[in-house]
Amino acid sequence: MKTLPAGLILLVALHAVGCAVRPGDVAGPGPATSSPPAAGWAFETTPAWQDEFDYTGLPDPARWNFEQGGDGWGNHELQHYTDSIRNARVGDGVLTITARREKTGKNGYSSARLTSKGKGDFRYGRFEVRARLPGGRGTWPAIWMLPTDQAYGGWPASGEIDIMEHVGYDPGRIHVTMHTGAYNHRIGTQKTATRVIDDPTTLFHRYRVDWTPDTIRGYIDDEQVYEFANEGTGPAAWPFDQRFHFLLNIAVGGDWGGKEGVDDSVFPATLQIDYVRVYRLVDPT
Numbered sequence: 361m362k363t364l365p366a367g368l369i370l371l372v373a374l375h376a377v378g379c380a381v382r383p384g385d386v387a388g389p390g391p392a393t394s395s396p397p398a399a400g401w402a403f404e405t406t407p408a409w410q411d412e413f414d415y416t417g418l419p420d421p422a423r424w425n426f427e428q429g430g431d432g433w434g435n436h437e438l439q440h441y442t443d444s445i446r447n448a449r450v451g452d453g454v455l456t457i458t459a460r461r462e463k464t465g466k467n468g469y470s471s472a473r474l475t476s477k478g479k480g481d482f483r484y485g486r487f488e489v490r491a492r493l494p495g496g497r498g499t500w501p502a503i504w505m506l507p508t509d510q511a512y513g514g515w516p517a518s519g520e521i522d523i524m525e526h527v528g529y530d531p532g533r534i535h536v537t538m539h540t541g542a543y544n545h546r547i548g549t550q551k552t553a554t555r556v557i558d559d560p561t562t563l564f565h566r567y568r569v570d571w572t573p574d575t576i577r578g579y580i581d582d583e584q585v586y587e588f589a590n591e592g593t594g595p596a597a598w599p600f601d602q603r604f605h606f607l608l609n610i611a612v613g614g615d616w617g618g619k620e621g622v623d624d625s626v627f628p629a630t631l632q633i634d635y636v637r638v639y640r641l642v643d644p645t
Contacts, residue, residue, distance in 0.1 A: 438613035448472035461627035473609035495561035496626025499528035500617025519599035536578035553586035
């Protein structure tokens with residue numbers, strides 16, 4: 361989700377157990393070992409941290425926090441994030457985050473941004489989220505991770521892991537990106553992979569990263585689409601030796617999401633999350 365004001369670092373969490381295939385879905389979740397990790401590494405086959413969203417009401421407060429406010433979030437975004445069940449609700453086996461066209465605070469849109477900070481913080485592992493995305497010009501959903509401790513300083517020095525980003529004016533194109541001090545869009549060195557997939561606004565897809573001390577690899581439906589390698593040159597290029605947490609949200613407009621304006625007819629717009637799951641990295645020694 362690009363830049364953030366200092367101290368505004370969020371998290372979003374993970375989830376376990378198989379879920380039934382719904383009408384219009386791609387095939388259900390594959391096994392944790394469906395594609396190989398980097399050489400010399402493996403992952404446990406049972407989630408160590410997860411949310412299957414098999415309950416009703418607000419997101420589980422033991423796993424999730426609400427980030428709130430409407431100050432633009434470092435990207436001139438138009439939404440005000442709330443802790444309302446109108447913007448984040450669990451039911452029928454999914455978490456639904458809803459962005460709405462409505463006056464909220466000083467802003468014209470409401471939405472929700474969930475994090476797992478302090479409740480799900482991880483260093484290395486396999487991180488998988490099965491989701492169906494909102495569509496429409498002006499929507500900017502993201503499944504991502506930020507550093508919990510900012511050991512190397514504010515953004516982008518301590519890193520950012522974008523498991524999935526999608527901007528509604530470019531439908532179907534998924535972006536996987538790592539941000540670091542040496543590699544980020546502010547200095548024109550950002551390292552991103554994109555992949556156009558079967559309509560992610562009507563189908564559920566699996567978005568995943570495998571994070572080891574050597575590489576971070578991005579996958580969509582178990583197909584590798586991205587690799588970011590540890591160059592061994594230090595934290596400017598590889599700050600990914602610290603704890604990170606999850607974030608789940610829909611932004612409205614902003615420097616990237618609003619590049620071609622906002623179509624108010626697409627609201628309410630929903631991001632549905634079937635599960636969030638984290639699998640521990642197995643020490644090869």
